[in-house]
Amino acid sequence: MDYKTLQGADALRAAFRRHASGISVITGSDQGQPFGFTASSATSLGSNPPLISLNIAQGSSSYPLMTTGRLLGLHVLGSENLPLAQQMAGAKEDRFKSAYQAGPEDVPVFEQASAVLLVRIRSVIDVEKNAVVICDVESGFELNEQSPITYFQRGYHSIGDRLADNF
């Protein structure tokens, strides 16, 4: 191979700029105050029992609230949810300025999302300056069905053509 070799963080950034990530919004409630953030790392961790994982930086304002036993809302976002994705990735004081419903245990639910899962934190695995959060899936709702939204090359994108079925 005579391709240019990149090292460490430069290699990681170059590769993941070309990788499409699904977008979700994580929410919770702490002593009556809503908190949450936009995530690009939420993924399934098996269905029997149903589990999800997501990654968070320890520097995030939500990291101290990732405590075992806490209920979270995991919103799958669609192409109509760009404003929500941007709002929940923006300034902390503006994240809940749009309407939401109070779900079980006061978890904020944004009904404009494509779907929401209620997940309970099972464990938080610290790795360097980040953490992997493992959650049990308790229940969920299908909400406003729409095509997904995805993130790559530092931007949000809609989905294009279906290329093939199945995995």
Add this chain to the structure above:
Amino acid sequence: MDYKTLQGADALRAAFRRHASGISVITGSDQGQPFGFTASSATSLGSNPPLISLNIAQGSSSYPLMTTGRLLGLHVLGSENLPLAQQMAGAKEDRFKSAYQAGPEDVPVFEQASAVLLVRIRSVIDVEKNAVVICDVESGFELNEQSPITYFQRGYHSIGDRLADNF
């Protein structure tokens, strides 16, 4: 909310059908034999130091090879790589029937991918019947630049319009 409530695994499947996942191919070499699989869970776990995580079922034929210290190739796939994605998700004996290069430590490298990272397994965290694999990013190559490929609603999709910049 008067949406239909789904429980457990049904909720997980319903939500993640609507979630766009990026697609990658993981490869390695064990005693001279290539192994690998298509994954939809590879994601960044911070850049300082550069880390990635991916999820694997313990029933996967590659799970016993997820050992600490082993070097893996993480290929980011693009819209031209549908055949590679399908091949590496298909029958084990057919996964290396198309041409590849032997990279460092004999890691198979598919040069038609969008980018490849060479990552070394730091830890494997078993969770029920699955595992989270944490890897250090050592180096990487930008290969055949192309639009990403994504997976949702049980099918592969290309990327559509750019909706907005930044995160």
